[in-house]
Amino acid sequence: MKSVKNITIAGAGLVGSLMSIYLAKRGYKVTIFEGRKDIRAAGKAEGRSINLALSNRGWLPLKEVGLESTVEKMVIPMRGRMMHDEEGFLTFQPYGREGQAINSISRGGLNEVLMNAAEKEGVEIKFECKCVGINFDESILHYENAGTRYSQKSDLIIGADGAFSVIRRLMQRTDRFNYSQHYIEHGYKELSIPPSANGGFEIEKNALHIWPRGNFMLIALPNQDGSFTCTLFFPFEGSPSFESLKNDDQIRNFFQKTFPDAYNLMPSLLKDFHNNPTSSLITIKSYPWVKNRTLLIGDASHAIVPFYGQGMNSGFEDCRVLNDLLNDYEDDWSKVLPKFQEQRKPDADAISDLALKNFIEMRDLVGDEDFLLRKKIEAKIYEQFPQKWVPLYSMVTFKEDIRYSEAMKTGEKQKAIMDKVMAQTDIHKNWEKLDLKKLVDQLQS
Amino acid sequence: MKSVKNITIAGAGLVGSLMSIYLAKRGYKVTIFEGRKDIRAAGKAEGRSINLALSNRGWLPLKEVGLESTVEKMVIPMRGRMMHDEEGFLTFQPYGREGQAINSISRGGLNEVLMNAAEKEGVEIKFECKCVGINFDESILHYENAGTRYSQKSDLIIGADGAFSVIRRLMQRTDRFNYSQHYIEHGYKELSIPPSANGGFEIEKNALHIWPRGNFMLIALPNQDGSFTCTLFFPFEGSPSFESLKNDDQIRNFFQKTFPDAYNLMPSLLKDFHNNPTSSLITIKSYPWVKNRTLLIGDASHAIVPFYGQGMNSGFEDCRVLNDLLNDYEDDWSKVLPKFQEQRKPDADAISDLALKNFIEMRDLVGDEDFLLRKKIEAKIYEQFPQKWVPLYSMVTFKEDIRYSEAMKTGEKQKAIMDKVMAQTDIHKNWEKLDLKKLVDQLQS
Numbered sequence: 001m002k003s004v005k006n007i008t009i010a011g012a013g014l015v016g017s018l019m020s021i022y023l024a025k026r027g028y029k030v031t032i033f034e035g036r037k038d039i040r041a042a043g044k045a046e047g048r049s050i051n052l053a054l055s056n057r058g059w060l061p062l063k064e065v066g067l068e069s070t071v072e073k074m075v076i077p078m079r080g081r082m083m084h085d086e087e088g089f090l091t092f093q094p095y096g097r098e099g100q101a102i103n104s105i106s107r108g109g110l111n112e113v114l115m116n117a118a119e120k121e122g123v124e125i126k127f128e129c130k131c132v133g134i135n136f137d138e139s140i141l142h143y144e145n146a147g148t149r150y151s152q153k154s155d156l157i158i159g160a161d162g163a164f165s166v167i168r169r170l171m172q173r174t175d176r177f178n179y180s181q182h183y184i185e186h187g188y189k190e191l192s193i194p195p196s197a198n199g200g201f202e203i204e205k206n207a208l209h210i211w212p213r214g215n216f217m218l219i220a221l222p223n224q225d226g227s228f229t230c231t232l233f234f235p236f237e238g239s240p241s242f243e244s245l246k247n248d249d250q251i252r253n254f255f256q257k258t259f260p261d262a263y264n265l266m267p268s269l270l271k272d273f274h275n276n277p278t279s280s281l282i283t284i285k286s287y288p289w290v291k292n293r294t295l296l297i298g299d300a301s302h303a304i305v306p307f308y309g310q311g312m313n314s315g316f317e318d319c320r321v322l323n324d325l326l327n328d329y330e331d332d333w334s335k336v337l338p339k340f341q342e343q344r345k346p347d348a349d350a351i352s353d354l355a356l357k358n359f360i361e362m363r364d365l366v367g368d369e370d371f372l373l374r375k376k377i378e379a380k381i382y383e384q385f386p387q388k389w390v391p392l393y394s395m396v397t398f399k400e401d402i403r404y405s406e407a408m409k410t411g412e413k414q415k416a417i418m419d420k421v422m423a424q425t426d427i428h429k430n431w432e433k434l435d436l437k438k439l440v441d442q443l444q445s
Numbered sequence: 446m447k448s449v450k451n452i453t454i455a456g457a458g459l460v461g462s463l464m465s466i467y468l469a470k471r472g473y474k475v476t477i478f479e480g481r482k483d484i485r486a487a488g489k490a491e492g493r494s495i496n497l498a499l500s501n502r503g504w505l506p507l508k509e510v511g512l513e514s515t516v517e518k519m520v521i522p523m524r525g526r527m528m529h530d531e532e533g534f535l536t537f538q539p540y541g542r543e544g545q546a547i548n549s550i551s552r553g554g555l556n557e558v559l560m561n562a563a564e565k566e567g568v569e570i571k572f573e574c575k576c577v578g579i580n581f582d583e584s585i586l587h588y589e590n591a592g593t594r595y596s597q598k599s600d601l602i603i604g605a606d607g608a609f610s611v612i613r614r615l616m617q618r619t620d621r622f623n624y625s626q627h628y629i630e631h632g633y634k635e636l637s638i639p640p641s642a643n644g645g646f647e648i649e650k651n652a653l654h655i656w657p658r659g660n661f662m663l664i665a666l667p668n669q670d671g672s673f674t675c676t677l678f679f680p681f682e683g684s685p686s687f688e689s690l691k692n693d694d695q696i697r698n699f700f701q702k703t704f705p706d707a708y709n710l711m712p713s714l715l716k717d718f719h720n721n722p723t724s725s726l727i728t729i730k731s732y733p734w735v736k737n738r739t740l741l742i743g744d745a746s747h748a749i750v751p752f753y754g755q756g757m758n759s760g761f762e763d764c765r766v767l768n769d770l771l772n773d774y775e776d777d778w779s780k781v782l783p784k785f786q787e788q789r790k791p792d793a794d795a796i797s798d799l800a801l802k803n804f805i806e807m808r809d810l811v812g813d814e815d816f817l818l819r820k821k822i823e824a825k826i827y828e829q830f831p832q833k834w835v836p837l838y839s840m841v842t843f844k845e846d847i848r849y850s851e852a853m854k855t856g857e858k859q860k861a862i863m864d865k866v867m868a869q870t871d872i873h874k875n876w877e878k879l880d881l882k883k884l885v886d887q888l889q890s
Contacts, residue, residue, distance in 0.1 A: 179625065181617070181623065183620075183622070
């Protein structure tokens, strides 16, 4: 492959912007084509997910490109799950060990920081330039701006244009491209809890709040202004569902009965419910991610459901892994590109499956007694054998040195061991007498 | 749903043409838009699969529309598999009971018969009209002819435009449409065995010939002119593979060594190998198949690999099932459309999975001793209990009254029973002493 100097990136979202910083720092001339307007000029980010949970796999790349201290000021640490039951009683489950937390951050705010940093590194971001075609043989991107069509030839094209990627759609028409898109039966709608009268937080600030209700759930993440962004994950059809809540009375009654404490904190419930869209939730898998000199990264190649809080984090990890490979192979892209997709695909598949499974855990199991005991036992093992038994959630969220695929495999082994433990008679009485060392040895064997 | 009078079909292939006949016979005004030229005018069908295996699920609809006697004259019955080993020794395995056969037929010839019959029923087929867009709300199909764009509004649109369906691709962009396309690691190339000097068949006429070679295979189906169309199913990469056969010597040596008896009957091997494309093999799944008043059928909604010989047969069955539902619901499409997709989807998924699995059986197991004994025992059970134990292949191929999904489920039960039988010590010695009645009872339980 002839040497790469000029790189075109499609998409100035979180992943495209971060990738451009890595590449500019390596000395590449990077141009990003973004279909939307500059969100910084508009003053407010477009898009529907208002805040996200940043965890270790996302932090590491931000550190590597020197943005740690900037981003640190923007986050609210969430140290565990705060569960709200139907009477409004609360239970707190810490996510990890002392000090470990995931971090609520504004998607728009983080995107602005990344774009500013990219431009500071010499990256050119061309807004309102919509990708409309690609010549894979010649690495030419065709795009439209204000109704006129232009072309950009470069040495490499990176498609970081999200779950509905145009680059991927064009790749999909080439031979032997595997692809799947799958929607779950649930949609989501964003709602809001405003700050208290004195500008404070109405509910615990440093937690991810969950109202688990079996087949569905409400969650809330804190914002720096004291508000919470709530998301209702809810079936499209059935009872109850988005379809079954037909008028204001039904919406009000449903919330009052189902989420009483949240309901009292949502003065704009009806307005939000009507004005905010009901969005669908998609899992996308694709392979290969490389076609000649065009590469897909982030949601463009592997979009996942949000239930592990790993969408952005896995996309950022893509950038870090690609940068690591450029180090390992001294920027020989002919080696880096095949290596990247081979290495990264099993990890993308793993987090995709884990994210789907975690929906069940969040909405249904977090209130289940057996599940809580299981978590308690695992936490105790982790405490006594921190090097030998890291719970699955911790591996995914806090152990950026463990690959997703490895975490999933270890998690399956842990589950098999814990299934047997939980099947013991009177385990709820006798769990403190368990021989934890023996369980740990089983995992190592 | 307001009453349906005018129906637009995209695609005048096998399934679109057959569907149009059913609908015209019911009194609908049907127009087909076909992107390609009229194959009848060209004198020769385009497309790569030259002959196909017509079996019971395909016959029944042809009977229903009155084409049985016409098509009967065009087929060559294949009563079983003729296996060719590496020394050229032959083994014959009948497909079913006395008289049961699958039928080799020319794709182009059958398509012509169907188009002629459709036009006779008053269907209008517009050739060289390529679908380019669709308005799902208004049931308007946009198409291009000779560079000019036109629109056709109708009461219902049926996408029968094949595995690379434009209608499905447009549907795919609408919300909550599940879709997957998956390519296997093997491709195929068509080759040919010409008729003998006196115009006869060089190898057994009434058989489907297989040269099973573990990871790959060659097959041959007879044509009425005495020739055979051969298909090499072969990995794209690896050793051996399409990639590894780099020059004439390598191709020749490989065939001579691997398929010696076939090689001697293939004077145009090198020419065919170079001139015929290496094509890929795709499985496509999608759902829903209905969007407002647009419906997908055949390969457009469920394309499968060819290893069960059921691609065309399942597409024809789609047409029959849809027609049956129109009978059941007296042409109330508002009931027929949802019913059709709900009922038919599990059957499409089943034959899709069965087709993938049968590749392994065909290329690898047909020469395996355990597999052959298993088949022998099952054949004996079938002979003694023809109502109670029909082997999977026979259910799929010869029992058009058993749904694919039902056949698959029964097949799984049979497999579990037979796995235990085959695990018995000395089964190769003792199989004739088996209590077959007991096995049949296990299946019924």
